[in-house]
Amino acid sequence: MKRICLLLPNGFEEVEASVFTDVFGWNLLEGDGTTKLVTVGTREQVKGTWNFTVIPEMVISEVNTDEFDALTVPGGFEHADYYKDAYREDVLTLIREFHEKGKFIASICVGALPLGKSGILKGRNGTTYNLSSGHRQNQLRSFGVNVLPDQPVVMDGNIITSHNPSTAFDVAFKLLELLTSKENCNHVKKLMGFK
Incomplete structure (x- = not known):
């Protein structure tokens, strides 16, 4: 079973998190059944940008990166304190640990x-x-990244980044393909109504 860590900092944008829960949930029940998504919060209860409150399955201090195959990071809004949480040292350390172990990271x-x-x-x-x-x-x-401004989704090695909320399903499906197969990903897409 491939396990995906959905990291939820306070102020996360709900739609950007929900695509991962849906795509990997659909795969678990209707796809090849080999993925399980686990919600991980920066605290025991996190609030999204638009005040949707979530009680995650785990908090960040409980995460053992060896037990996961991928990390997903939705964006969020400054007015909801997203950066205050997403820039915490324990969050940055978790990201580094996933990367050092060569695991997929999708944002x-x-x-x-x-x-x-x-x-x-x-x-x-x-x-x-x-x-x-x-x-x-x-x-x-400013973090030393070569920004490709005209590409909506960029994959460099094990890391996926994207433009805006409209790219969310593209990122989630790309990660599903990487963790399972193109054939399985296309099957799940079809079942979810994507062509």
Whole structure:
């Protein structure tokens, strides 16, 4: 069974987290059944950008990276204190541990910024939120990342980054394909109504 850690910092954007729960949930029940997603919060109860409250299955201090095959990081909003939580040292350490062990790391939108801050994207290709005058892409550049501004989804080695919430399903399906197979991913996509 492949296990996916869905990291939920306070202020996470709900839709960006939910695509991972849906895609991997569908795979567990209707796909090849080889994936299990585990929600991991920075605290015992986390609140999303739009006030959706979640009680995660685990808190970050309980995570043993050896028990997981991938890490997923949704983005979030500054007004909801996303960066305050996503830039915590325990979050950055967790990201580094997944990377050092060669595990897949998939982020959506500004979920790339804690990856950048952790140092794992330095000298590599990536992207992040692409609107609002490129402010977030400039932040990612400040971490030494080669930002590809015109590519909605960028994969460099084991790391996936993306532009904005509209790319969320693309990222989740790409990770499913990497953890299972293209054939299985296409089967799940079809069952979920994607062509």
